[in-house]
Amino acid sequence: MNKPKISMEELVSYCKRRGFVFQASEIYGGVAGMYDFGPYGVELKNNLKRLWWKEVVYKNTNVVGLDSAIIQNPKVWQASGHVERFNDPMVDCKACKKRFRADKLADVDSTDVKELTDIIAKLDCPNCGKHDWTDIRQFNLLMKTFLGPVEDDSAVAYLRGETCQGIYTNYDNVRETTRAKLPFGVAQIGKAFRNEITPGDFLFRQREFEQAEMQMFVHPDEASKVFAEWKQARMEWHQSFLTKENLRFREHGENERAHYAKDAWDIEYNFPFGFKEMEGIHNRGDWDLSRHSKYSSKELDYFDEASGKKYIPWVVETSVGMDRLFLATILDAYHEEKVGDETRVVLKLKPELAPVKVAILPLSKKPELSKVAQEVFASVAGEYNVEYDETQSIGKRYRRQDEIGTPLCVTVDFESLDDKAVTVRDRDSMEQERVKMSELKEYLDSKLS
Numbered sequence: 001m002n003k004p005k006i007s008m009e010e011l012v013s014y015c016k017r018r019g020f021v022f023q024a025s026e027i028y029g030g031v032a033g034m035y036d037f038g039p040y041g042v043e044l045k046n047n048l049k050r051l052w053w054k055e056v057v058y059k060n061t062n063v064v065g066l067d068s069a070i071i072q073n074p075k076v077w078q079a080s081g082h083v084e085r086f087n088d089p090m091v092d093c094k095a096c097k098k099r100f101r102a103d104k105l106a107d108v109d110s111t112d113v114k115e116l117t118d119i120i121a122k123l124d125c126p127n128c129g130k131h132d133w134t135d136i137r138q139f140n141l142l143m144k145t146f147l148g149p150v151e152d153d154s155a156v157a158y159l160r161g162e163t164c165q166g167i168y169t170n171y172d173n174v175r176e177t178t179r180a181k182l183p184f185g186v187a188q189i190g191k192a193f194r195n196e197i198t199p200g201d202f203l204f205r206q207r208e209f210e211q212a213e214m215q216m217f218v219h220p221d222e223a224s225k226v227f228a229e230w231k232q233a234r235m236e237w238h239q240s241f242l243t244k245e246n247l248r249f250r251e252h253g254e255n256e257r258a259h260y261a262k263d264a265w266d267i268e269y270n271f272p273f274g275f276k277e278m279e280g281i282h283n284r285g286d287w288d289l290s291r292h293s294k295y296s297s298k299e300l301d302y303f304d305e306a307s308g309k310k311y312i313p314w315v316v317e318t319s320v321g322m323d324r325l326f327l328a329t330i331l332d333a334y335h336e337e338k339v340g341d342e343t344r345v346v347l348k349l350k351p352e353l354a355p356v357k358v359a360i361l362p363l364s365k366k367p368e369l370s371k372v373a374q375e376v377f378a379s380v381a382g383e384y385n386v387e388y389d390e391t392q393s394i395g396k397r398y399r400r401q402d403e404i405g406t407p408l409c410v411t412v413d414f415e416s417l418d419d420k421a422v423t424v425r426d427r428d429s430m431e432q433e434r435v436k437m438s439e440l441k442e443y444l445d446s447k448l449s
């Protein structure tokens with residue numbers, strides 16, 4: 001494994017210091033597995049979501065979007081198999097009471113309880129060193145709530161454990177309203193909830209997180225081909241802004257595949273704690289639509305006009321965790337560079353992803369400079385995130401913008417009052433160029449595009 005550029009501890013503190021990510025409910029001591037995205041975090045995440053949406057929805061003639069409810073009829077989760085089988089194996093150390101996810105403790109990608117029990121039987125507790133394990137038990141990850149005022153079994157509902165179920169339940173609505181012919185896809189970005197046994201590794205394993213999923217409905221005979229195409233396309237997309245060497249495919253083993261999966265591959269990223277799943281690409285067969293058809297008693301067959309035949313479409317799914325992608329994007333963009341005797345931290349994000357595109361920095365707080373600088377701000381703000389900052393020395397303000405990845409800084413100095421021009425500094429080269437105020441917006445747009 002390459003030596004990470006930054007440790008997880010450093011990354012967590014950098015993300016907090018620079019306003020990317022805060023611990024949720026921090027003033028109350030936090031809450032396990034939950035994070036809040038700060039002023040720059042929300043920008044970066046929105047930019048990543050927009051990039052994904054453009055790639056998956058706008059670039060394909062046969063993919064459309066959807067935004068379904070987080071809470072659905074509980075029957076959805078019975079049909080999907082989640083109520084019965086969305087489990088993680090759990091084991092406790094009887095000596096120190098520490099709880100582990102059994103497959104993570106055993107360090108195998110398997111859900112087979114016998115296999116996990118055999119491996120764990122040979123291990124001591126990594127926390128206390130003793131050897132006194134409970135049996136492995138299955139723990140259901142769905143988060144429960146109640147609808148309405150009475151908290152009894154008939155009011156139980158679930159926060160969605162994955163976004164795709166809302167796509168399956170709307171398959172027929174989308175097909176009918178868009179007049180789509182197979183193969184067609186439906187994409188959605190949204191929150192998902194899992195009561196993870198051991199949340200950890202910062203944003204990597206949370207209890208509330210965000211998924212970007214695309215479900216392609218296909219003829220069964222076409223599923224393998226469509227699967228191969230999307231698998232390749234998804235990897236190329238990640239490679240378009242993340243370092244190639246930090247990305248790899250991994251095929252799921254027999255004991256690891258979800259109950260519905262005919263074929264399953266992960267795209268893994270090289271996190272500081274090793275190569276781990278960032279996106280899953282699955283051939284789900286006809287599991288989803290046939291189960292929902294059975295449980296709802298609604299026919300979800302597709303009628304193929306050309307052949308005059310009916311069949312249940314198969315589903316090819318791509319599912320990326322936006323928070324894991326967010327983590328990978330920061331890790332990948334993070335650089336420390338020597339400048340003279342100093343080290344500068346610079347986030348080399350492509351402009352499209354940068355939380356702030358342009359910073360307007362008057363050289364000092366003098367009112368006559370502020371006035372002009374505010375006018376410059378107004379002339380370029382509106383279409384993308386522009387920041388105005390007049391506190392601290394100009395050097396410190398440059399460093400601060402470098403650290404959050406701002407591609408361009410615009411300095412308004414005393415000369416600007418006479419020559420009606422400003423200095424534009426490039427984040428990566430640190431080169432500066434004098435640009436007329438009247439041409440500034442056009443100049444910035446062309447640099448950012």
Ligand code: ATP
Nearest residue numbers: 204205206209211277278279280319320321323324
């Ligand atoms: P893992 O094996 O790491 O638990 P998974 O195989 O259960 O993940 P999927 O059900 O395939 O994950 O979900 C699709 C994507 O959602 C994952 O590739 C990941 O990026 C993201 N994801 C899943 N669980 C979490 C989580 N607890 N926190 C953050 N992201 C997650």
